[in-house]
Amino acid sequence: MKQTFFGLLLLLVGVSCTNDKKNEANLHLTGTIKGLKKGTLYIQKFSDSTLVMVDSIAIDGKSTFESHLSIDSPEMLYLYLDKGVTNSIDNSLFVFAEPGNMTIETTLESFYKNVKVTGSKNHELYLEYKKINEPFVNLNLDLIQKELKASKLEQNAVVDSLVKEKDLLTKRRYLRVINFALNNKEHEVSPYVLLYDVYDANLKYLDSVTNLYPEKIKTSKYGKLLKEHIDERRKEESN
Template sequence: MKNIITILALSILLYSCSSKKDGNMIVQGQIKGLKKGKLYLQKMKDTVLVSVDSISLLGDNTFRLTDQVDSPVLYYLTFDGNTTDKRILFFGEQGTITINDNVAQFGFNPEINGSKNQKILEQYNMMSRKFQNQRLEFIKKDFDAKREKNQDLITQLEKDYQRLVKRRVLYTTNFALNHADSEVAPYIGLTEMYDASLQMLDTVNKSLTPKIKDSEYGKRFQEYLNNIKANENK
């Protein structure tokens, strides 16, 4: 009798595991060097980061996670639930997305394939990092100039920095306009165009295709603009 109960329990367990339904997005890959740990597939829901799938890895560094994607959005692949210094941020969408990385530098330079939006976002991030590095250089030069009380250099650095800000805004706006048929455009509008004028934001919003306007980020971008306009009219 005990053996029969054990067999039945195992059968139920195996059935429940095999009957798990996949969503329309599969995230798979390999984390080299990972001996033991747990990977979480997470995304923002309202303002809360929620886990949509997870897998425990014990001696096997390959993984497979899934979710049902209604509209392409940013996802987090986190190691042991650590969302600060060990995470991979990527654009999730329908289909199979392959992510390969290593445990020693998890999240630093992962290889991500299978997401059209991710490739577009990577193009933007490459240039954005250059602007960020230039900004850090300005901060250092400004610190040194103020320490030396070199007012002429301080004034010149301020002018040069404002030109850098303007170049960044123009680049970001043009990038969004050139990718108006991608969910990356409203995402950039929401997260990267904080220095842009309302006119620039409006121009990007009007350029979005109907499909993108109806996406999650498209709707949030429209709501964001509505709030700005409402506050200006107060």
């Protein structure tokens, strides 16, 4: 009788904790990983440059998952799928989450490539940004390969020319990123791309965007981090 009572008590406590988690959460994340029968989905986020576990979901016999999370403002989440295969490559992706209801649909075979995320405007904009940035990344990789080849052949004039070309490409990319951030200053993706992709850009360009941010962006996670970064750089450059 006593064992039954304590078993029931533990069950009630477990249900209570689950309900508390759902009540406190402001992000309801659901999804489907077509073809997955068994595995573990890890949801993480960056805190002080360190990946912190937010939730882990064991999947056994079904391809759907659900998570109730609490976030202070829209932020990037890192999803890692442990398929139980040591040499698995396509098993991780970034999702720009925001409060509300979000859905993630993907497949086991192409976890990253086939993903479709709904319920987040910031994620939609982030995908647009990646399309804008991708050609610059590809061109830069091509120039690096040419530079390495020319360096091995000791073609110094060619190397110098390629270095200048890379510098010009970087300036073009920075201006494109800053323009994207300016055009989307009402969304948290704006300080995110400035902070992580053009953190070393000229301060006057960073200021030109951040000074136009509405209060909700200034007080968001990435808005505050970007301001801290700018203040640190300004202090270093004044010394």
